[in-house]
Amino acid sequence: MNLQLLWKRVWIAAAVLAAALAGGLAGSLPASALVEVNVTGGKVQPLPIAIPAFQGAGQDAQMGSDIAGVISADLKRSGLFVPLDPSTFTQANMSADATPQFANWTAISAQALVAGSVAKQPDGRIKAEFRLWDTFAGQQMDGQQFFTQPDNWRRLAHIIADAVYTRLTGEKGYFDSRVVFVDESGPKDNRVRRLAIMDQDGANVRYLTDGKFMELTPRFSPSSQEITYMSYDNDQPRVYVLNIDTGQREPVGDFPGMTSAPRFSPDGQKVIMSLSTGHDTNLFTLDLRSRQTTRLTSDAAIDTAASYSPDGSQIVFESDRGGTTQLYVMNADGTNPHRITFGNSEYDTPVWSPRGDLIAFTRRANGLFAIGVIKPDGSGERILTEGFHNEGPTWAPNGRVIMFFRNTQGATGGPQLWTIDLSGYGEARLQTPNFASDPAWSPLLN
């Protein structure tokens, strides 16, 4: 084969290759140069929503107005909604069966509309129904009706608020739930601390103890029917379990030292707590049926504030075994403890999210107390709020909202309860009769 023929073949091969590449590129090009806009970096903004009074005849009218008010307050406190002023509504008499004039609602920028009715039934119960409308699409998004006793109107409103919240955010609701907390009254140097329970919006406060002894760290059982807490009854600090309905209480185990920081396991069968003996504090579990105790840690350190993962397979707790107070995660049987927080800050009061994806904590750094979240593997730490004194986070049942207590400074200052959305938006104070601290959120009631 002569040299000229060889060169010719090389050129032909190169031409074929180039043609193939060109064809491939042309085939991969988009068929059209359509205008495309990428919308990224959005902000979580509260959604404008219109909630007219539920329509009712006669005496039911007041109840209809009250139900709408509770729904509005629930949604507003979540930080994700802005209920619009009813005085701006131009379509009157919005009942569950009325078809909205959507232009009237879009004119006031209402992106969603909740229209409902309430009526007393011959059997004494009330029937409440509502429809959720997408005003800009002109479509119904949800519609339900309920029958209940008139006394339950407030809880009924929470259930409707949950339905609206779920439909518009994609998250489970959390308004039909309760909070147990430590009510603090009296002067700052002589506070009376007693346990109290209320609806998550601060209504229906009821005291569980009389304040004779100081009680701390109440925590709900998975059924919401019992709480476990620490009491200084007769100057002997120990852990108790209290049945909310019957008022019956009993100590958890008989330990030689001080027991504290109790919390139920997700199945409600065990209580995990700290036992202080001498200079050491370690974690133990007590099986509520067999009364068998199991030691989980044995360090010359303070291990406390344990919290189970939702599936019960792991435990997060705080420990100063490394010199400063940090968060550790271990298996539920006490094996494989490993540290998940590092740095100069100190981390306290970890609580595992009901969804399992995050752990809430209190962080102390530079004289400030912050509430934050971190993934169980120690990554993704995020601070939601920081200030003079924020402490004691607890998760709403949907794992989306955190409640904590914030101390105000000064002689007349004291702890108050606050909520915040996981996005860091929507911080709101919860009204309580007195100062309040150490909240614990119940699971959903139904």
Add this chain to the structure above:
Amino acid sequence: MAMRVGLIVSVAAHVAIIAWGFISLPWPKPIDASDIEQIPVDFVTIADDTKITKGLKTADVVADRPTPPPPADKAEDAPPLPKPSPQPDPTPAPPPPPPPPPDPTPPPPTPQPDPTPPPPQDTPPAPSPDATAPPPPDPTPTPPQPLKDVPLPHIRPTPPKPKPPSPTPPQDNTQQEMDQIATLLDQSKPAPSTTDTTPPTDDKQTVGSVTGLDAPTLTASELDALKSKILSCFHPPPGWADSQDGDVVLMLDLNQDGTLSDAPSVVQTPQGQYSNTATESASRAVRLCQPYDMLSADKYDVWKQVRVVFKPSDVGGA
């Protein structure tokens, strides 16, 4: 000593070379820093002349383009014939009437005996509202049970009823016969004339399409303005950002005044928990933000259809 002589010679030679360079090489001419009269200039683009869009068969027909004169060898002006009957009507047929809306009144429930209630407790109760269907008169209280999935019949906006076709006026028999004859004559296509230079009827001339090569596009500023406006109306579900559910993609058909000509069509929805809520939030945003009057009417062909991709990344608190 010899080393010292060599050094002297070397230094002398280097000095000589440098001196020669100074003498023989030309000095650079100093830059003339005198004032120059400033003349305003305009940048003129010839893109309008050179960017010719590629024609497409499916693009819009130029309505006002003069039609070519009829060929010379056409026999005579025949009376206009109706279109061949087998040709489908290019105008879309009216949609079939929607199914009648459901009756807003709830269906009568089938009476069911309530389960026996639990023993009454005098402790603070947490009774759930009863999740029964609409009311059979039941004197006994139903037990506490979660109330869910009791959907009311949906009330949907009643769509406008399709107008019945307007009655055609009666035609006289002569005209009817003429039409029948014309239909018969039109059964076969006439053979194309050898001198007919007009393009076939399905190859209509167009002004090109935005999908053609070298088509004009929106500038970066115009795209940013459009994005900012949509973003200002967007209330994404707060949990969507942390999820792996994916993007929402909508296709917008716009009128020349920037309003939506139709409901935004959903091209892609996220997969998972936020599928509905993210898609609905995006649809609400584009509806709420119209009209998009920041877009130049001159480029309407470019933006009459816009694809909007809503991404969950970087969604944060306000």
